[in-house]
Amino acid sequence: MTHRMYAARQRNIGLVALALATLIFILPFLYIFLMAVKTKQEASLFLFNWPAEWQFWTNLVDVVETRNYMLLLAYFNSTVITVGAVTLLVIFGAMVGYVLQRRPSGWNRVIYGCILIGLMVPPAVVPTIWVLQGLGLFKTIYGMIFIQVAYGLAFTVLLYRSFIGTIPRDLDEAAIIDGARPWQIFFRVILPLLKPVTVTLIVVQSVAIFNDFTNPLYYLPGKENVTVQLTLFNFQSQFQSQYNLLFMNILLVTIPPLLVFVFFNRQIVAGMTAGAVKG
C-alpha cells in the first residue's frame, strides 16, 4: 500500500469515527434543544424537525416560574447537597485512605471488607429510611448529604489509598522530624499532593450527585426539599404532559454538569492516570 493510500484510509476512518460520535453524542442534545423551543402542540408530536415556531424565551420563563420558582430552589438544594457531600467525601476519603495505607494493622482487613461491601452490596431503601428516621435525619438536606457520602466513600477511599501508596514515606518522616503532628502531616504535606486525584473525584462525584434522581426521590420527599432531577416531574403527569417544558427543564439541569466536564476534562484524564508514572 502506498503512503498516499494509507493516509487516505486514515482520514476516512477518522471521518467515520467523527460521524459516529456526532450521531451518538450530539444528536440527542440537538433533539432536546429542538424539543425545548417548540410549542406544546408541536412538541407532543415527537418529531425530529425544525420547530415551526420558536418559543425559547417563553418556555424558559415558564419552566423557571413553575410552582413558585421551584427550579431555583432545586438548584439551591442540589448545590448544597453536592458541595457538602463532595467536601466530606474528599476529606474523609483521603483520611481513611491515608491511615489504611500508612498504618498497617489487624483492622485493615476488616476495613477493606467493609469497603468492598460498600462497593458491592446494593443499598436497601426501607431500612435506610428507618435509620434516618431514628436519627431524625429523614427529609433533611443533612440526611441526604450523609447518604451520598456513604454511597461514594468506598470508591473514594480505594482511589485515594492506591494514590497515597505512590507518595514516598520519607515525606511523612521528614515532616515528623520537622515537628509536624499527624494532622499537620496530612493537611500540609499529603493532601496537597493528592490534588490530581482530588480534582478527578470532585468532578466525577459532583456530576453523579448533582444528577442523582432515585436517592433524593426516596430519601428526600417534600416540596421544600426538591432537587433538580425531581423538578422533571413538574411537567409530566398521568393526563397531561408538557413535553416542550419538560425538555427545556432537562436542558437547564444538564448545563451545570456539562460545564464542569468541559472545564475539568483535562484534569480528569490526568487524575485517572496519575501515579502511573512518577513525576
Add this chain to the structure above:
Amino acid sequence: MAPVSTSSVILRNIRKSFGAVEVIKGIDLTIEAGEFCVFVGPSGCGKSTLLRIISGLEDTTSGTIDIGGRDVTDAEPSARGIAMVFQSYALYPHLSVRDNIGFGLSLAKLPKDTIRQKVEAAAEALQLTPLLDRKPKALSGGQRQRVAIGRAIVRDPKVFLFDEPLSNLDAALRAQMRIELSDLHRKLGATMIYVTHDQVEAMTMADKIVVLNAGRIEQVGSPMDLYNAPVSPFVAGFIGSPKMNLYDGMAAGMGCKTYGIRPEHLRLTNENPRWTGTVRHVERLGADTVVYLNVPGLGEMVVRTDGNANPAIGASMGAVPIDGREFRYG
C-alpha cells in the same frame, strides 16, 4: 554562619526487634560533642535502623538514648534537637525551596520575618539564594541535596543525622559533596552522624568510624586506627580499597584461622617470593597498577604496585608481604 550548640550522643544497650527478628543486638556507643561519626557496614547490618532509632522515627525495644545529657528515649523526634537528611532528600514536591527550608519553622509558629531571615541565611550559606522560589522538580540532584541540608541547618539542631545522603549522586558530584559536608561540619561544629555503605565516604569524612555487622558493633575507631589495626577479618575486609586479601590460615600454612594482607602491602618480586602465581588481570589506574594473581592452593591475590609496572597476562609472578603488615586472626 555562627557555630551552633552541640551535643554528645550516648547509646546504652540499644536493642531493636521487628517481630521475632532482632536487627539491633545490644549497642553501646558514645559519640562526642562535635564529632563526625560514620556508621558503616554492609546492607542489612542495621546501620540505618540505628540512625532511625537515634532520630526517634523508630522506637527501641530496650536500651536508652541520651542526647546532650538528656534522656530522649521516649521523646518525640522534633523534641530531640536533631535534624535528618534522607537518602531520597524527601523534599516536599508541592512547596518552593523557600517553603521547604522554612517548613519546620512555620510549624513551630515562628514570626514570618524570623522565618524569612533564617531561611535566607541558610540559603546564602548553601548558595541556594537564586533558587529559593523554584520547586524541587526544577532542581538538579546536587541542588536538591543542598536544599535537604538547608532544611536541616535552619532548625539549629544539636545533632545532624545523614542517611546515605550521597548515594543518589554521580561520582564527581559525590566527591564534591564529601568536601562540602566536611566544610559544613568544620563551620558548624555540630555533632554529625552519617550512615553509608561506602567505605571511601567513611574514611574521608569521619572522625570516628563505627563498623556494624549483623546488628552488632564490630569496631569503633578513627579511620586510620581501623585501617592499621582492624580487630577482625570483617573490619579488615571492609576498610581499604582494593579489599584486603583474606585466606583460610590453615590452607595458607600460617598457623592461624584467617590470614590477611592488604594489596598495597605486597611487593611483586621474583627473588625468594613467598607466593608465586600467574597474572590473570591487570588494572592500570595511572598512579598505580592493580595486579590480579592466580596463586595455586590459595586462590586470587590482589597486588597494588607502581603505576609503571605492566606485567604480561599469563606471566608467572612472585609476591612477598611487607614486614609487620600481615594480619593473623584466630
